[in-house]
Amino acid sequence: MNGIKEKTGMIFDIQRFSVHDGPGIRTIVFFKGCPLRCDWCCNPESQVFTKQLMVIQKNCIHCGMCAPICPHGAISYTPEVTIDRDKCTNCGKCTDVCFSEALTMTGQEMTVGELITELKKDEVHYRKSNGGITLSGGEALSQPEMATALLAACKEQGWHTAIETTGYAKREVLEKLLPFTDLVLLDIKHLNSVKHQKYIGKPNELILKAAQVIAEFPGVELVIRIPVIPEFNDSPEEIAAIALIAKQLQATRINLLPYHPYGSNKYGHLDMTYLAADIDTPSTSKMTILQELVEGIGVPCKIGG
Ligand code: SF4
Ligand code: SF4
Incomplete structure (x- = not known):
């Protein structure tokens, strides 16, 4: 691929020393933007494809530096610092004067070359632990050229590559990217399309x-992940139906991910509402029953990860 180092994408986080998103010690690159809208999403800052201003009230020292800087008059004090999201263009000028980091931008345009430089800092850990790189999001497949270029560049380095995905992508996108991918961690959330x-x-x-497409692609390992969400997909019948598909696809295993309100605090930082607040985390005994059910169908199953 020509010029892959110059390809750019919108990235919102790089997380080091992860041990849950593929084998060994991994660095996770989070792509911004997702076509789906799960109420329980633990990364609300991942949903839109553009930069966004985040407000962390507890960091505000009420210095009053930000409001006069805003070219659109979007900041007021009530006495909390308050953003008029209809006026805010996410230009980021206010973050330059907010030294307490109450105002920060999420999302950064990065090139593949810049990312590889960052990822190389942890290379020794990938090699020692048989780890590597995992693309996550958001939905990395929604920035297909960038995701493909980054995976190809990682493969040039000899690193193991994985992608965590909703699978919301066309065959053409997958067929370009899978030659550079060792492992796909694919969410299947429900088999009823209406639900x-x-x-x-x-x-x-x-x-x-x-x-x-992923299951049939040579040399790519497929793991199915099911976020177990009470009142959405936590009945034995719903989980068994997905397990049967996983068996047919010859997935290596199923990971059952019990609902947890991870990331719910970030909704307030973006003036968004967390719609999953009333959902209870499934009990350990319930998760064990579902795990045994999946294993009984003939698919290895792990809770978490
Ligand atoms: S990001 Fe720009 S437009 Fe938005 S509040 Fe800050 S200075 Fe104003
Ligand atoms: S610049 Fe930051 S710390 Fe100062 S008032 Fe604005 S948000 Fe608060």
């Missing part, structure tokens, strides 16, 4: 087709 549309904002047909 999928209602709770997640999109039907599931594209995702199920993607699962088939």
